[in-house]
Amino acid sequence: MSVLQIDDLHTYFDTESGTVRAVEGIDLTIEAGEIVGLVGESGSGKSVTASSIMDLVQHPGRIADGTVRYDGQDVLSLSEDELAELRGGEISMIFQDPMDAFNPTQTVGRQLHDVLRSHREGSVHPLVRALGLDHDADCKAAVVEMLDAVGIPNPEARYSDYPHEFSGGMIQRAMVGMALLCDPKLVLADEPTTGLDVSIERQILGLFKDLVEELDTAVLWITHDLSVVAKLCDRVVVMYAGKVMEVGSTEAVLSDPASPYTQALLDSIPRYDRPDEEMYVMEGDVPDPLNRPDGCRFADRCPEVHDRCHDHHPPRFDTGDREVACYLAEGDAE
Numbered sequence: 001m002s003v004l005q006i007d008d009l010h011t012y013f014d015t016e017s018g019t020v021r022a023v024e025g026i027d028l029t030i031e032a033g034e035i036v037g038l039v040g041e042s043g044s045g046k047s048v049t050a051s052s053i054m055d056l057v058q059h060p061g062r063i064a065d066g067t068v069r070y071d072g073q074d075v076l077s078l079s080e081d082e083l084a085e086l087r088g089g090e091i092s093m094i095f096q097d098p099m100d101a102f103n104p105t106q107t108v109g110r111q112l113h114d115v116l117r118s119h120r121e122g123s124v125h126p127l128v129r130a131l132g133l134d135h136d137a138d139c140k141a142a143v144v145e146m147l148d149a150v151g152i153p154n155p156e157a158r159y160s161d162y163p164h165e166f167s168g169g170m171i172q173r174a175m176v177g178m179a180l181l182c183d184p185k186l187v188l189a190d191e192p193t194t195g196l197d198v199s200i201e202r203q204i205l206g207l208f209k210d211l212v213e214e215l216d217t218a219v220l221w222i223t224h225d226l227s228v229v230a231k232l233c234d235r236v237v238v239m240y241a242g243k244v245m246e247v248g249s250t251e252a253v254l255s256d257p258a259s260p261y262t263q264a265l266l267d268s269i270p271r272y273d274r275p276d277e278e279m280y281v282m283e284g285d286v287p288d289p290l291n292r293p294d295g296c297r298f299a300d301r302c303p304e305v306h307d308r309c310h311d312h313h314p315p316r317f318d319t320g321d322r323e324v325a326c327y328l329a330e331g332d333a334e
């Protein structure tokens with residue numbers, strides 16, 4: 001059984017100007033221990049997908065259709081209490097802004113400690129299980145271990161510091177530690193390293209990858225940065241204007257993209273090894289979500305567009321090593 005299985009998810013926002021179809025029929029699965037990257041330009045529906053998984057879409061948003069199964073359970077039919085139990089325990093989230101995760105008025109150590117205690121009935125980090133959870137002192141020891149594991153120097157002293165006393169990279173590490181503290185089965189990460197210095201980002205990605213491998217955690221990592229996907233992810237899902245355009249192993253998709261959209265995304269990455277080469281700039285904008293074309297969402301910007309692309313959004317063709325929503329792949333479909 002997959003850790004996460006999303007089928008035909010549709011998430012809409014009913015606004016005064018009309019219905020925004022943020023997510024329009026996406027499928028996505030993640031197996032235990034697998035790191036899946038979700039990429040696409042701004043506005044393609046990545047964050048809305050993540051909040052739909054946790055049933056956290058706020059008014060005027062609604063999940064209009066589709067199912068989300070976590071470990072076989074239908075998440076969208078769980079009660080608020082059942083969801084609260086999953087969130088932060090078996091499923092944890094990491095955001096771009098750590099200040100969304102931390103309370104500024106409490107020490108970082110105290111907050112990690114509270115996360116551990118509140119989810120102690122659930123699956124517990126092996127380290128914590130080994131230490132036992134009967135005493136506050138043991139919880140503190142487990143938190144200090146975790147701060148150490150995510151590479152925070154002097155973890156014993158840092159335990160009593162407030163969030164604002166941490167640097168950007170350090171508070172990001174503490175958030176990774178908090179997300180992994182209860183040994184979650186699934187981590188949803190929404191651009192957590194965006195905006196960090198590249199070398200700090202590389203360190204955090206390396207450390208995160210090692211930790212989730214050790215814990216066999218399934219991960220959905222949202223980013224608009226394909227170089228992050230290349231470093232971190234086993235599989236990649238390329239999203240555009242609420243649709244999945246291509247899904248496959250990172251290796252296959254990045255080395256030989258089948259969808260012209262994936263190709264365009266790859267071509268727009270600056271090449272440090274070839275600084276003289278003119279960078280490709282994708283023309284046009286992501287279609288207005290209130291006014292999306294009926295056909296392929298990418299048709300207006302696609303260098304390989306054909307007449308029929310304007311009539312229907314292509315179905316997904318399975319070409320063996322991936323699935324591609326593009327008529328160009330039809331001939332290769334199995």
Ligand SMILES: Nc1ncnc2c1ncn2[C@@H]1O[C@H](COP(=O)(O)OP(=O)(O)OP(=O)(O)O)[C@@H](O)[C@H]1O
Pocket residue numbers: 013015020021022040041042043044045046047048049059060061224289
């Ligand atoms: N509360 C809301 N009301 C109306 N529309 C919304 C709301 N939240 C999101 N949307 C719309 O849903 C679409 C998808 O947004 P989403 O935040 O998922 O994009 P994203 O891929 O995460 O982009 P980014 O890379 O900028 O984070 C966008 O068109 C956005 O304007």
Ligand code: NI
Pocket residue numbers: 046047048190
């Ligand atoms: Ni987003």
